[in-house]
Amino acid sequence: MNYVSISCRWIVDACLARPEVLIKYFLEMAIQHLPENILGHIKGYAEFDGGAVFASSPLIPPEVKLHQTGDYHGGKMFINVTMIFADQSHEILSQAMDLARQKTTARWHCDLKEISGDRRNGD
Amino acid sequence: MVSDHGVKIIAVYGFLGSGKTTVMLQLARAIVAGGRKAALIVNEAGDVPVDGKLLEVSGLPVKEIFAGCICCTIVGDFIETLRVLRQDPTLAYILIEPSGMADAPNLFTSLEKHTFLEVIKLVILDGPRLPLLLKAAGTLIHKQVEVAGIILLNKIDALTSESRGEVQTLLANLHPHVSIHEVSALEGIPQEIVHQVLQ
Numbered sequence: 001m002n003y004v005s006i007s008c009r010w011i012v013d014a015c016l017a018r019p020e021v022l023i024k025y026f027l028e029m030a031i032q033h034l035p036e037n038i039l040g041h042i043k044g045y046a047e048f049d050g051g052a053v054f055a056s057s058p059l060i061p062p063e064v065k066l067h068q069t070g071d072y073h074g075g076k077m078f079i080n081v082t083m084i085f086a087d088q089s090h091e092i093l094s095q096a097m098d099l100a101r102q103k104t105t106a107r108w109h110c111d112l113k114e115i116s117g118d119r120r121n122g123d
Numbered sequence: 124m125v126s127d128h129g130v131k132i133i134a135v136y137g138f139l140g141s142g143k144t145t146v147m148l149q150l151a152r153a154i155v156a157g158g159r160k161a162a163l164i165v166n167e168a169g170d171v172p173v174d175g176k177l178l179e180v181s182g183l184p185v186k187e188i189f190a191g192c193i194c195c196t197i198v199g200d201f202i203e204t205l206r207v208l209r210q211d212p213t214l215a216y217i218l219i220e221p222s223g224m225a226d227a228p229n230l231f232t233s234l235e236k237h238t239f240l241e242v243i244k245l246v247i248l249d250g251p252r253l254p255l256l257l258k259a260a261g262t263l264i265h266k267q268v269e270v271a272g273i274i275l276l277n278k279i280d281a282l283t284s285e286s287r288g289e290v291q292t293l294l295a296n297l298h299p300h301v302s303i304h305e306v307s308a309l310e311g312i313p314q315e316i317v318h319q320v321l322q
Contacts, residue, residue, distance in 0.1 A: 001259075001260055003168070005168040008171070009171060039259050039260065040140070041139045041140035044171070044173060045173055045177070052180055054176075056140065058252065060255060080171040080176070081171065082167075082171045082173055086224075
């Protein structure tokens with residue numbers, strides 16, 4: 001079994017969505033653009049001043065679960081997402097990540113500015 | 124099980140998405156609630172420490188290891204981190220979470236060989252996905268279960284009575300000689316199971 005993982009971080013200065021909505025939507029959009037029934041999972045969190053909302057989902061079947069610490073009272077957010085899947089190409093995961101970013105940006109009128117990206121292959 | 128000053132090493136391992144971090148969090152909280160001190164070592168794939176962050180914002184001390192997913196490349200980092208942590212005589216537990224794609228049994232063998240510590244092995248199995256995982260990653264799952272001291276069959280709240288019976292049969296055939304506990308870690312692990320793990 002060959003694993004591939006990619007990770008990305010973005011900063012969001014202003015957004016119509018609250019962090020729990022934003023991170024859940026992002027993961028759902030990424031899942032929409034991944035092959036069905038693949039082994040592995042996608043996880044991430046939206047961090048804000050005073051807390052964070054964590055989200056994760058497998059793909060068999062997809063089910064995004066959330067866990068929140070602290071309360072959001074506005075301000076910028078940091079979005080962090082990692083995907084780890086077995087026997088997939090780096091390009092497929094990277095494309096799903098990019099499409100999720102585009103759809104999230106369009107849906108919630110927010111600009112996700114990339115801070116850093118790790119698009120390395122697993123072993 | 125007991126090392127130089129009595130620190131216990133508990134490994135919480137299992138396939139990707141099985142619920143390892145949720146279990147780690149509850150074990151660590153139980154340790155702290157009992158007035159004892161715990162340190163956590165988390166091995167993650169990728170540059171974004173999602174699991175480590177979750178544990179960290181919960182107020183727990185976390186050491187993160189990001190080096191790859193093959194155990195021969197991370198075992199050195201684990202050994203060094205354990206060496207540093209063991210210098211704290213007030214530490215009662217060290218909880219370690221290898222990446223969900225790690226060959227955890229080989230990691231444990233190396234850790235025990237190099238540190239002369241016994242690792243308490245708690246495997247977390249994803250109940251609803253176990254039949255599929257046995258087909259797709261059977262060798263890995265068999266190895267994980269084979270070395271386990273305790274098995275947590277997680278996410279039972281997502282199993283129907285029929286699928287629960289199927290999973291129980293599969294599991295009994297895999298490893299009938301160790302404690303198997305059915306839990307929903309998200310809803311909370313029963314205290315008696317937490318105590319058994321921490322004993």
